[in-house]
Amino acid sequence: MDMAAIQPGDPKRLSISYIVDKASSLWDSSPRPVKAFPWNRTLNHFIQLVVDLVLAVIRFLAIPVFCIASISEMSYCAHEGKLYLIPLPFLVGVAVAGVLQNAALESSSYLKYAEVPWHLIALLISFALLKFPGSYYPYWGRIFIPHVANGAILRTLWLLFLWFRKPQKAPENDHVDSLAESPDADMVL
Secondary structure: OOOOOOOOOOOOOOOHHHHHHHHHHHHHHOOHHHHHOOHHHHHHHHHHHHHHHHHHHHHHHHHHHHHHHHHHHHHHHHHHOOHHHOHHHHHHHHHHHHHHHHHHHHHOHHHHHOOOOHHHHHHHHHHHHHHOOHHHOOHHHHHHHHHHHHHHHHHHHHHHHHHHHOOOOOOOOOHHHHHHHOOOHHHHO
Protein backbone atom coordinates (compact mmCIF):
# COMPACT_ATOMS: atom_id res chain seq x y z
CA MET A 1 0.00 0.00 0.00
CA ASP A 2 1.35 3.44 -0.95
CA MET A 3 0.97 5.75 2.05
CA ALA A 4 2.74 8.79 0.55
CA ALA A 5 -0.48 10.22 -0.87
CA ILE A 6 -3.28 11.18 1.50
CA GLN A 7 -5.96 10.99 -1.18
CA PRO A 8 -5.83 9.11 -4.46
CA GLY A 9 -5.51 12.30 -6.53
CA ASP A 10 -2.62 13.80 -4.50
CA PRO A 11 0.89 13.67 -5.90
CA LYS A 12 3.23 11.15 -4.30
CA ARG A 13 5.84 13.79 -3.46
CA LEU A 14 5.49 17.46 -2.64
CA SER A 15 7.30 19.74 -5.02
CA ILE A 16 7.81 23.48 -4.98
CA SER A 17 5.73 23.98 -8.11
CA TYR A 18 2.85 22.00 -6.56
CA ILE A 19 2.97 24.15 -3.41
CA VAL A 20 3.13 27.38 -5.45
CA ASP A 21 0.17 26.26 -7.58
CA LYS A 22 -1.88 25.41 -4.50
CA ALA A 23 -0.99 28.74 -2.85
CA SER A 24 -1.94 30.73 -5.96
CA SER A 25 -5.23 28.85 -6.34
CA LEU A 26 -5.97 29.48 -2.65
CA TRP A 27 -5.17 33.19 -3.12
CA ASP A 28 -7.36 33.39 -6.24
CA SER A 29 -10.30 31.77 -4.46
CA SER A 30 -10.02 33.97 -1.35
CA PRO A 31 -12.61 36.75 -0.86
CA ARG A 32 -11.87 40.38 -1.62
CA PRO A 33 -11.49 41.55 2.04
CA VAL A 34 -8.74 38.97 2.52
CA LYS A 35 -6.93 40.26 -0.57
CA ALA A 36 -7.36 43.89 0.54
CA PHE A 37 -5.91 43.23 3.99
CA PRO A 38 -2.48 44.91 4.46
CA TRP A 39 -0.47 41.68 4.75
CA ASN A 40 2.94 43.29 4.19
CA ARG A 41 2.41 45.87 6.92
CA THR A 42 1.16 43.15 9.27
CA LEU A 43 4.25 41.08 8.53
CA ASN A 44 6.46 44.09 9.28
CA HIS A 45 4.67 44.68 12.60
CA PHE A 46 4.99 41.00 13.50
CA ILE A 47 8.72 40.98 12.71
CA GLN A 48 9.18 44.16 14.77
CA LEU A 49 7.30 42.56 17.68
CA VAL A 50 9.50 39.46 17.55
CA VAL A 51 12.68 41.57 17.36
CA ASP A 52 11.52 43.68 20.32
CA LEU A 53 10.83 40.55 22.36
CA VAL A 54 14.24 39.08 21.52
CA LEU A 55 15.95 42.35 22.46
CA ALA A 56 14.05 42.48 25.76
CA VAL A 57 15.18 38.95 26.62
CA ILE A 58 18.76 39.76 25.65
CA ARG A 59 18.67 42.97 27.66
CA PHE A 60 17.63 41.17 30.84
CA LEU A 61 19.94 38.19 30.37
CA ALA A 62 23.08 39.84 29.01
CA ILE A 63 24.25 41.52 32.22
CA PRO A 64 23.85 38.44 34.48
CA VAL A 65 25.67 36.28 31.92
CA PHE A 66 28.40 38.94 31.67
CA CYS A 67 28.79 39.02 35.47
CA ILE A 68 28.96 35.24 35.83
CA ALA A 69 31.47 34.93 32.98
CA SER A 70 33.62 37.71 34.47
CA ILE A 71 33.66 36.03 37.87
CA SER A 72 34.60 32.76 36.20
CA GLU A 73 37.52 34.42 34.38
CA MET A 74 38.69 36.10 37.57
CA SER A 75 38.57 32.80 39.44
CA TYR A 76 40.70 31.23 36.70
CA CYS A 77 43.26 34.02 37.09
CA ALA A 78 43.20 33.56 40.87
CA HIS A 79 43.74 29.83 40.43
CA GLU A 80 46.74 30.48 38.17
CA GLY A 81 48.13 33.08 40.57
CA LYS A 82 47.81 35.91 38.02
CA LEU A 83 45.08 37.94 39.72
CA TYR A 84 47.32 41.01 39.84
CA LEU A 85 47.31 41.13 36.00
CA ILE A 86 43.56 41.76 35.66
CA PRO A 87 43.54 45.60 35.88
CA LEU A 88 45.95 46.14 32.95
CA PRO A 89 43.94 44.31 30.23
CA PHE A 90 40.71 45.64 31.74
CA LEU A 91 41.91 49.24 31.33
CA VAL A 92 43.16 48.45 27.82
CA GLY A 93 39.65 47.21 26.96
CA VAL A 94 38.08 50.37 28.40
CA ALA A 95 40.42 52.50 26.28
CA VAL A 96 39.85 50.45 23.11
CA ALA A 97 36.07 50.74 23.47
CA GLY A 98 36.34 54.51 23.93
CA VAL A 99 38.57 54.87 20.87
CA LEU A 100 36.26 52.72 18.72
CA GLN A 101 33.18 54.63 19.87
CA ASN A 102 34.82 57.98 19.09
CA ALA A 103 35.98 56.69 15.70
CA ALA A 104 32.44 55.54 14.88
CA LEU A 105 30.97 58.92 15.85
CA GLU A 106 33.58 60.82 13.83
CA SER A 107 33.13 58.62 10.77
CA SER A 108 29.36 59.09 10.58
CA SER A 109 27.49 62.19 11.64
CA TYR A 110 24.19 60.26 11.54
CA LEU A 111 25.20 58.20 14.58
CA LYS A 112 25.13 61.23 16.87
CA TYR A 113 21.39 61.73 16.40
CA ALA A 114 20.26 58.15 15.75
CA GLU A 115 17.45 56.69 17.84
CA VAL A 116 19.22 53.35 18.24
CA PRO A 117 22.97 53.31 18.93
CA TRP A 118 23.81 50.58 16.42
CA HIS A 119 27.52 51.31 16.66
CA LEU A 120 27.46 50.54 20.39
CA ILE A 121 25.42 47.39 19.82
CA ALA A 122 27.96 46.28 17.20
CA LEU A 123 30.78 46.95 19.69
CA LEU A 124 29.01 44.86 22.33
CA ILE A 125 28.49 41.98 19.95
CA SER A 126 32.06 42.03 18.66
CA PHE A 127 33.59 42.10 22.15
CA ALA A 128 31.19 39.40 23.35
CA LEU A 129 32.30 37.24 20.43
CA LEU A 130 35.89 37.91 21.48
CA LYS A 131 35.14 37.15 25.15
CA PHE A 132 33.09 33.98 25.15
CA PRO A 133 35.61 31.57 23.56
CA GLY A 134 38.08 32.73 26.24
CA SER A 135 38.67 29.27 27.67
CA TYR A 136 39.92 28.02 24.29
CA TYR A 137 42.68 30.61 23.91
CA PRO A 138 46.29 29.69 24.71
CA TYR A 139 47.52 30.24 28.28
CA TRP A 140 48.28 33.98 28.16
CA GLY A 141 45.31 34.58 25.89
CA ARG A 142 43.04 33.03 28.53
CA ILE A 143 44.37 35.57 30.99
CA PHE A 144 44.46 38.73 28.86
CA ILE A 145 41.84 38.55 26.07
CA PRO A 146 38.70 37.99 28.20
CA HIS A 147 39.65 40.85 30.52
CA VAL A 148 40.24 43.18 27.57
CA ALA A 149 36.77 42.20 26.35
CA ASN A 150 35.35 42.69 29.88
CA GLY A 151 36.71 46.23 30.02
CA ALA A 152 35.37 47.02 26.56
CA ILE A 153 31.96 45.54 27.33
CA LEU A 154 31.70 47.44 30.60
CA ARG A 155 32.67 50.71 28.90
CA THR A 156 30.21 50.07 26.08
CA LEU A 157 27.42 49.32 28.57
CA TRP A 158 28.22 52.61 30.30
CA LEU A 159 28.13 54.42 26.93
CA LEU A 160 24.75 52.78 26.20
CA PHE A 161 23.46 53.95 29.57
CA LEU A 162 24.62 57.50 28.81
CA TRP A 163 23.15 57.29 25.29
CA PHE A 164 19.67 56.49 26.53
CA ARG A 165 19.93 59.02 29.33
CA LYS A 166 20.70 61.98 27.09
CA PRO A 167 17.76 64.21 26.19
CA GLN A 168 16.10 63.19 22.96
CA LYS A 169 15.77 65.63 20.11
CA ALA A 170 12.32 67.22 20.26
CA PRO A 171 10.16 66.66 17.19
CA GLU A 172 9.58 69.73 15.09
CA ASN A 173 6.21 71.38 15.63
CA ASP A 174 3.63 71.77 12.91
CA HIS A 175 2.51 75.24 11.98
CA VAL A 176 -0.92 74.65 13.60
CA ASP A 177 0.65 73.61 16.90
CA SER A 178 2.92 76.64 16.96
CA LEU A 179 -0.08 78.90 16.39
CA ALA A 180 -1.98 77.28 19.24
CA GLU A 181 0.91 77.80 21.63
CA SER A 182 1.51 81.45 20.78
CA PRO A 183 -0.20 84.15 22.87
CA ASP A 184 -1.68 85.76 19.75
CA ALA A 185 -3.33 82.53 18.61
CA ASP A 186 -6.86 83.83 19.22
CA MET A 187 -6.29 86.79 16.95
CA VAL A 188 -4.88 84.71 14.12
CA LEU A 189 -7.67 82.16 14.12
